[in-house]
Amino acid sequence: MLLLYNCKLCMHTVNTIQATLIHIHICTSFLDMGHDHFHNGHVHHHADHEHVAQIDRCEAVEFDAIAPDANGVPIFFKSDFMWRGFHGPSELINGSYKELMEQHAELGKINAALSMYAEDADKHVFFLLKDKVFSYHDQTLDEGSPRAISEVFPGIPDHVDAAVECPKGECVRDSVIFFKGCEVFHYEIQTKKVKTSHWSHMPNCTSALRWQNYYYCFHGNQFTKFHPVTGSVTGTYPKDARDYFMKCPNFGRLSNHTERERCSHVPLDAVTSDGLERAMAFRGDYFLREDEEKRDGWHASLVFEAFKEVQSDAEAVFSHAHLLYIVKDNKVFAYKSGEQYQLVEGYPKTLQEELGMEGPLDATFVCGDYSILHVIKGQQMFDIELSVTPRAVVHEARLPFPKVDGAMCGPNGIRVFVGAEFFEYKSPKLLAYSRIRPQPHKIPLEMFGCDH
Incomplete structure (x- = not known):
């Protein structure tokens, strides 16, 4: 099959064996025209019967x-x-x-x-x-x-x-x-x-x-x-x-998963800073963490190795009071940030118990030392005061995005992640009340430094 992918077949200098193989393949292709044979996926179409599987x-x-x-x-x-x-x-x-x-x-x-x-x-x-x-x-x-x-x-x-x-x-x-x-x-x-x-x-x-x-x-x-x-x-x-173009569980042909996770076009699941000025981005089974001093760039690790209770597919993440919170399946997991992440005693808790609302959530973020958690759910952003209990929504706004994949707040403002792009806002207020989207930035190129 690889012979078909190589444009060198267009040349007339192929040797006798290659020419014979090509001739056999072409003849077989004409005989099979209108008949699909996809053995790995168990899809076969013949004139006398049809069997279709995923x-x-x-x-x-x-x-x-x-x-x-x-x-x-x-x-x-x-x-x-x-x-x-x-x-x-x-x-x-x-x-x-x-x-x-x-x-x-x-x-x-x-x-x-x-x-x-x-x-x-x-x-x-x-x-x-x-x-x-x-x-x-x-x-x-x-x-x-x-x-x-x-x-x-x-x-x-x-x-x-x-x-x-x-x-x-x-x-x-x-x-x-x-x-x-x-x-x-x-x-x-x-x-x-x-x-x-x-x-x-x-x-x-x-x-x-x-x-x-x-x-x-x-x-x-x-x-x-x-x-x-x-x-x-x-x-x-x-x-x-x-x-790069699909989300395949536990798949990786690269010996170094970092390049794949940095340059993948699959949307991110969640993005945050872990409380130690280390940016983190989650996608499926992996998460990327930026070096604290930003000298060595981003490195990929398996979610289940660092956060065994979560395993994979984080729904939303945020940091507050030196703790890293991960939301998944209507549960909130709180971890102490450090060289190793340790689950805080008493967690996980339900979203209702922790934040006073039901999931699923699309994104969460906290800016600096402020105690307001911004929760994005669909096209709405809810502000929750974390310094009081029980926690409840204190403000609500409608965003200019039908749906987002993640959001984070850093020294330069807020980044909202949608598909393979992110949008920057100076403050939560501007995000909440702007009706015109700012210039989009490409996640692989401008955030992770990829060439595509």
Whole structure:
């Protein structure tokens, strides 16, 4: 299979054995056209029977296509299944895009997908199957779809391998980049002009994704970041997609988990400072902790090794009076901060007992030595006075975010974490009453110092 991912197959200098293997594989592919065989996930489609079981994308899945939906959430497609975002179970595609599956037998799998603004100024998701294009708005098939690729994207061949949108500023003009083998087609949306390039240095992309203004070519279970105009690749690639684009329990192909956790695109679960001026970020089974003097950067550790009572998947965290509090499953765990974290006697306590409210919570933070705990739940922020008992909400405000992943307060103000970005505010008051979001910052790049 690796032979298919290498663009060196486009060259005519392969030896006799390689050519024979390629010929056998291609012939087998034509014989199997319209039949999916995915043995690890137990998905098989044959003319005489059908058996469908869940696919685990942590089992080295090669995606058929990847595209953000209208809300910017990336959707990963494989066979009959799709995954929304970076974690969670698979779901059947026909639950959202039923027309695709209705033509599955005739057209085969999804070849490519992309998301871009159409003539009605709304964002549409386009799916390319064989020689057809299906266009959806809010999961509703557009009138007149499907249409021929030659009609929607004139000059683009059938059976493309991948596609990704490229807006003006990142490409010279608003464009779509199509991949087929080593050939790359830059299609200008307004002029309908097509520029063809040969990127022999790149692997064959089976899917492509624009995420946080960067471009990724997925091949097998790996990905390579590339420049959308030149195709140039900088940095060490390929990388395993399971290390950066999905949340796989106890998974790590890297000998050092720190790089994966720093540079993952999976949203953080919770962020705080532990009371010793050490910033901490939690995600799944791991947490990142910044060196106290910020000389050695961030280091990843397993949550269950430091906080065995919590195990993993922290819901929210905050620090107060030299204690680190972790919220999970309507319980509050309090730890003494130090070289080793020790659970305070009497904990865990219920959220109702500790804070006078029910979960689940999205984020919590305390600023400095103040005794006000700010709790974010949905689009509301509740202020709780920690110096009195029983504790209760003393103020409530509506935030400009439908949902956040985490929040923390530091010397330079408040950071609110949403997806792969964070937003900075000078004070809780500005966060509570601002209606315009400030400039977003990229978490991997600007907080953790990653190159993507």
